[in-house]
Amino acid sequence: MQDTLKSSPPENKQMKKATTIGIMASTVFYLLCGVLGYAAFGNEAPGNFLTGFGFYDPFWLVDLANMCIIVHLLGAYQVLAQPIFGFVESWSKEKWPQNKLISKEFSLWGIDINMLRFVWRTSYVIVMTIIAMIFPFFNDFVGLLGASTFWPLSVYFPIEMYISQAKICKYSFTWIWMQILSLACLCVSLVAAVGSTRGLVTSVKSFKPFQSMS
Template structure:
């Protein structure tokens, strides 16, 4: 969210009406609720990652696949509650607010950790924007291919370039990027959340129908076995990254919490409730989609359930689901990019406080257009679009992003902030448990990153950039 310098508010000068529109720190009054926060979280969590879960389950098998998914869901919720406690420094109702994730880390842990957070968080956000551009274009491309398969048969190649669809997606994002901050995109998040449940529900329904038609579950205890031992290892490790990516939303968590209206109840209490609802709902969908997708296709599960053409018919239903994916990703892209937009614009505003180019705005409904915002955000969208066209590896990108960011953003920093914020005694059972969780998270993240990098290199060696 774009930060505004605290304002001087005087009740003696007839500013009572104005002060009613401001929070205790002089910023515009927040109006977010449990429901809007839940919508933001669901939009951030249920993304294209859900469609790779059958593939991830296939790499791990019927024992490890479900177990890993349950563990990641539980760890994500637990560390989210720790992060919620760190929105205010000190007292959860009256302490100084931390408007961003990096701001919370800086206030509670200090410089080195803040730099680590900034590098990983913003790299992950930019990478997610690239991944979402790839995923949206694949879904739009799949709509065209589904029509081709329906008309000409399932064995026809029906190759269609994804490049035009990436350009279309980028054009939409340039328009929606002129919505200034999280406060103004609540409606887009609600639409995106509905779309995410729509396509997840379609994928689940088709998986159940296929399983019933087959007369039972496919898949094996050990998962995919018709590969070499090295390939099995790399794929299994990438699967961990895919599952981590599917659950991750810590990199926008504090920014979402900053939309919740002032206490009482405290922002931490509301955010914990929203996190519980959102993660339980998404975990149920994830489990059903991942497991039923694996049950339907077994070890041949595609890396994207609805665009890998595990399902060809009914083609109109597959088309509807892919439209829902594209619409959802338009909103999810904005949720993930708002912290990046805010960071650059905050720096520019502080550097040139008197510049009309930077600070003058034209308000049109939810849009706030300034010359600088229009130029910089358009350049950002163009950059992510060009990179997506050059490296359209959906599954590998998802795994790499999830693997790299899981430990620092989802495990290490929330646990370290909580220990410092609550003064957890060194050597206590809680301290040992949190440290053990951080060590385990690091091992998982390092292993998954290794697998994702190996698979990325393998795919890149066989691909010509910009070939569509």
Template sequence: MVKIEPFEVSLEAGNQAEATALDDDGRPRRTGTVCTATAHIVTAVIGSGVLSLPWATAQLGWVAGPIVMAVFGGVTYYTSTLQAECYRTGDAETGQRNYTYIKAVRSILGGARVKLCGVIQYANLIGTSIGYTIAASISMQAIRRAGCFHAHGHNVPCHSSSTPYMIIFGAAEIIFSQIPDFHEIWWLSIVAAVMSFTYSSIGLGLGIAKTVANGGFHGTIAGAAGVTAMQKVWHTLQALGNIAFAFAFSNVLTEIQDTIKAPPPSEAKVMQKATALSVVATSAFYALCGWMGYAAFGNSAPDNLLTGFGFYEPFWLVDLANVAIAVHLVGAYQVYCQPIFAFVERSAARQWPDSGFVTKELRVGPFAVTAFRLAWRTAFVCLSTVVAMALPFFGVVVGFLGAISFWPLTILLPTEMYIAQRAVPRGSARWIGLKVLGVVGLIVSVAATAGSVAGFVGEFKKFRPFSG
């Protein structure tokens, strides 16, 4: 069999049959569609962050809450369409592919912004894996507590440690982390997407039912009251971070786009359609869940609608929702960790191309195990699990992750890449608009980060690490 080198496939070479299994860059043919890309995005976006939206809305009130949510959704969609344009450098159908976010930044912008992208993106992905471990353990813990409350009454503490549940979640992730890449986890993303709609729908339904039982909407125009002016400021800023986290998926957008089959149509057009479908669907769910949760509980909305026990009954339905959260987070964890896994393993393959420890692979169904992959991915999952045990603050972790990465990953780099890629004239209306968007995004991100740090410090003062 003739060995096919990238970009050297021809009829004259006699290898055209083998070429049908390859894309224009010599890699195995991509098969992703609008459907699979949408599933990946929904899995990444509709995460546990949706459950913190009633609390975020409570900090902002009935006027600012919906406005802020609409603005974040609109900005995320717009900048995502710009980022999708940068998957190929140059021509949208024949230009050089950028397999990862950081590769796109290196190819189009270069310089210090490559380091900025790398540090922020991978720190965010690692932080998200920790946050999802916390969220999954809280949901599993809530299943046990719901049964306890049902059996013994709502005034019984029913306390239990989250540590065993983090270990269970970590063990599951060690297994699923042996799925090699995005191309192989499409089925897990679809299952996770279904689960996300399941628990969001249950939360929405319970919120509507409680609102009806209350005889009307709770909440106020200005949001949470009964706190000091400083607490109001910090909580408001933390709420901005929570909403930013709920919408963000720029850190995995390019990697998802790299699963889409070759043009025509261009990967950018397919990704933009998938982004539009995803953002419309998630925004509708976010609005309904956030607003109905606030309508049900008013300014006393818990920081997690289901695990904070805003609802006790029917306990089996609350249990079902929490099972769906845990299953969803198994898939979401993989979506966010695959870029980290791929980065380390590509680096190892370049460093030791002839090492059987790195390259010798055993395939079993969707799983592909190498000695290096097994060792490194297991170590990563174990480390993220240990950190989650030490810092199980769901709300403030979510807010901090969203705040610190919103400006560089969702606004700055996509707009700068688009300006360079499409040669937007300096001083033109579009150029000025993109620059203004960047400045406003920076201000919001800095303010939200400050609020999240204040919330983290407050939580840490009350908590002893590893106490569960």
């Protein structure tokens, strides 16, 4: 995204604002759902606060929430899937450079289509959708993915990059507190991962294919 922004104002300043607002908003919403939900309902807190109690009124609110989830997941899916797509396609072109179905672009109604890209990406989406329908432990999977990516991507790497960029001296006051923050977030991620894993194990015990367990 940063590469697509105009150079004025500087990209790094724009991305800093966007990242700050995004992380703050996510933190507030997650804390509201997690902390208040657990405080009110304990272990019986549902994964979906809108429909988890069996109530679907008002319908427009549930529909709006589902639309927001779709918009959110469309972007997240692209971010996670594009590296996989790129790796497989690059590897295939290096492995079979003379294969026209892999390397050649076909024009259809003014649109350039590559058969490998068309077949591979379509098949990937279909297979992943079927797997998601068979194993619909949505909340537990999302929790496990979030727990495993939160600390390295949102805490450890940014802190280490900042320490390197700002040339913060090792064992200085700032360095020590940053390491304490990183360690605390690591503990949170580990606890969250354990909880999500337990949820997956519990869900598997009552597993029924193609039925939502969220």
